[in-house]
Amino acid sequence: MQAPPPERRFAAELDALRAEDAGRRPPGWLLSPQQVVRFIVGGGSAGGVEISAKFVGDRALVERAVVTLAGQRGLLLVGEPGTAKSMLSELLAAAISGTSALTVQGTAGTTEDQLRYGWNYAALLAQGPSPAALVPSPVLQAMRRGALARVEEVTRCLPEVQDALVSILSDRRLAVPELGDEGVVEAAPGFNLIATANLRDRGVSEMSAALKRRFNFETVPPIADLQLEVDLVHRQTVAAVQRAGEALPVDLQVLTALVTAFRDLRAGRTDEGWAVERPATVMSTAEAVAASTSLVLQAGWFPERGGPASLLPEHLLGVVLKDEPKDRARLIAYFDGPVKRRAERDPTWERVAAARGALIDG
Ligand SMILES: Nc1ncnc2c1ncn2[C@@H]1O[C@H](COP(=O)(O)OP(=O)(O)OP(=O)(O)O)[C@@H](O)[C@H]1O
Ligand SMILES: [Mg+2]
Numbered sequence: 001m002q003a004p005p006p007e008r009r010f011a012a013e014l015d016a017l018r019a020e021d022a023g024r025r026p027p028g029w030l031l032s033p034q035q036v037v038r039f040i041v042g043g044g045s046a047g048g049v050e051i052s053a054k055f056v057g058d059r060a061l062v063e064r065a066v067v068t069l070a071g072q073r074g075l076l077l078v079g080e081p082g083t084a085k086s087m088l089s090e091l092l093a094a095a096i097s098g099t100s101a102l103t104v105q106g107t108a109g110t111t112e113d114q115l116r117y118g119w120n121y122a123a124l125l126a127q128g129p130s131p132a133a134l135v136p137s138p139v140l141q142a143m144r145r146g147a148l149a150r151v152e153e154v155t156r157c158l159p160e161v162q163d164a165l166v167s168i169l170s171d172r173r174l175a176v177p178e179l180g181d182e183g184v185v186e187a188a189p190g191f192n193l194i195a196t197a198n199l200r201d202r203g204v205s206e207m208s209a210a211l212k213r214r215f216n217f218e219t220v221p222p223i224a225d226l227q228l229e230v231d232l233v234h235r236q237t238v239a240a241v242q243r244a245g246e247a248l249p250v251d252l253q254v255l256t257a258l259v260t261a262f263r264d265l266r267a268g269r270t271d272e273g274w275a276v277e278r279p280a281t282v283m284s285t286a287e288a289v290a291a292s293t294s295l296v297l298q299a300g301w302f303p304e305r306g307g308p309a310s311l312l313p314e315h316l317l318g319v320v321l322k323d324e325p326k327d328r329a330r331l332i333a334y335f336d337g338p339v340k341r342r343a344e345r346d347p348t349w350e351r352v353a354a355a356r357g358a359l360i361d362g
Contacts, residue, residue: 002243005101006054007094013039014095016049026070028146028190029096033066036095040088055088056223056232065092068216069148074169074193076154079220082284085196088220089150092194097147102138106153115139115151115164117176129178139165139193140174146188154195159206169193169214200282222266223285230259233288240293248300253348254308255292261316262288264338265331274338279320279327291315309351314358332359 007014014031017039023032031039038044040062042053055062068075069092077085090100104114117140123133142149154162168174172191176183195215197203223229230252237250264270266283295315299308313335320331335356343353 005094005099006090007099010039010052010054010094012049013046013051014098016046017051017095020046026190028188029070030098031095033063033070036066036092037062039095040091054091055084056228057084057221061218061220062088064216065218066096068218069096069192069194071216072172074165074195074215076195076197076215076217077220078197078199078217080222080284081198081200081282082286083220083222084285085198085220086152089152089194089196093148093150097142097145097190099147100150102142102145102147103150103152104138106151106155106157108156108158110157110161112161112164113137115157115161115168116174129176131179131182134176134179139168140185142193143168143172143174143185143187143191146190148191149193151193151195153198153201155197155203155207156201159208162211163208165193165195166208166210166214169211226260226263226271229263229285229288230256232285233259233292236289237292237296240289241296244293244297246297246300248296250292250296251299251308254295254312254352257309257348257352258292258295258312258316259288261312261334261339262319265320265334270338272338272341274341276334276338277330279330280323281320281327283319287319291319294318306355307351309348310355312352313355317359328359328361332356335359 017031017035021032021035023034025032037059038051040055041059042051044051065075065077065088077089079085093100093102104110115137117137118135119129120133120135123130127133136144139149139151141147151165172187174185176185223232234250234252234255237255241248241250262283262285264276265279268276268278270276295308295311298305298311305311317328317331320327335353339349339353339356342349
């Protein structure tokens with residue numbers, strides 16, 4: 001399996017946490033709030049199983065998210081692309097409900113059926129509306145089971161479709177009128193919603209006020225600390241290279257330069273205080289992992305190209321050049337400013353700067 005869900009990937013950790021959990025669990029939850037947070041941010045070992053750090057960032061944010069989910073409002077994780085909103089929502093669902101699979105992926109084509117219920121038309125025609133003909137959405141399944149449902153990219157759905165969630169969140173009940181009295185599903189304890197929204201797509205601004213009021217918003221920021229981001233990109237690069245069936249070396253100096261470049265371009269400013277013109281593209285941690293992995297594989301498979309530092313500029317260009325042709329000029333300006341200055345005193349940056357030619361068109 002290319003990407004097992006967290007409840008499977010971290011099954012041993014979850015079992016160990018459950019076994020040692022002495023805390024009080026909110027109704028319908030598999031773990032106490034304290035152990036949910038510990039599962040996500042990592043911490044010590046439980047019954048000999050190390051609890052790994054998964055989400056890197058503000059512990060208080062994770063605590064607030066957990067508190068929200070125990071209450072009567074949904075949780076909406078908002079932020080720039082690639083800030084681990086989806087990952088965090090999967091981890092929360094895996095820890096609290098034991099499954100992250102009750103998910104609706106929001107798109108412009110998402111219909112109300114996908115948030116409420118649909119019908120199996122063959123069964124409907126044969127026997128009329130009956131529970132057997134009902135096709136429950138992941139949200140309805142979560143209500144029945146008392147589990148968390150996830151709605152990814154909720155703001156990509158049309159606002160009137162999003163609004164199907166209003167009554168679910170406020171009444172905690174979903175009526176299927178065709179089934180009469182039998183058709184009223186009351187949410188079991190433990191049910192709640194986690195939605196994610198990306199600030200770059202269709203914005204949260206178009207969400208109805210009614211729906212906004214039923215969510216607690218949490219903004220997930222990019223990783224604040226350079227060293228934490230370097231460590232994360234390093235860990236994930238090593239894992240991705242392994243998944244490609246390779247045991248190639250990861251040059252930590254080059255990886256640090258790559259992450260530093262991402263941060264400079266993201267922030268519009270370097271740690272030295274030099275101004276940088278920001279490209280329109282998002283320079284996310286997730287993209288840094290992808291670029292760093294490609295860099296390691298290319299340097300290993302095609303060594304005649306001169307090693308990872310020489311390959312860095314072209315991989316950076318691949319990330320930067322997506323939305324706007326002008327971003328190429330911005331990246332070149334970054335090379336002619338900060339990169340050039342660093343190259344005067346740092347051999348890694350010197351090798352990076354020497355490959356500036358890869359940025360020039362044609
Ligand atoms: N703070 C972080 N802690 C751990 N991993 C992170 C962090 N930020 C980014 N990542 C990495 O980025 C990957 C992408 O995250 P994810 O897909 O969850 O982002 P997202 O915010 O949902 O993005 P999008 O808005 O594009 O859907 C994660 O799987 C992880 O590898
Ligand atoms: Mg996402």
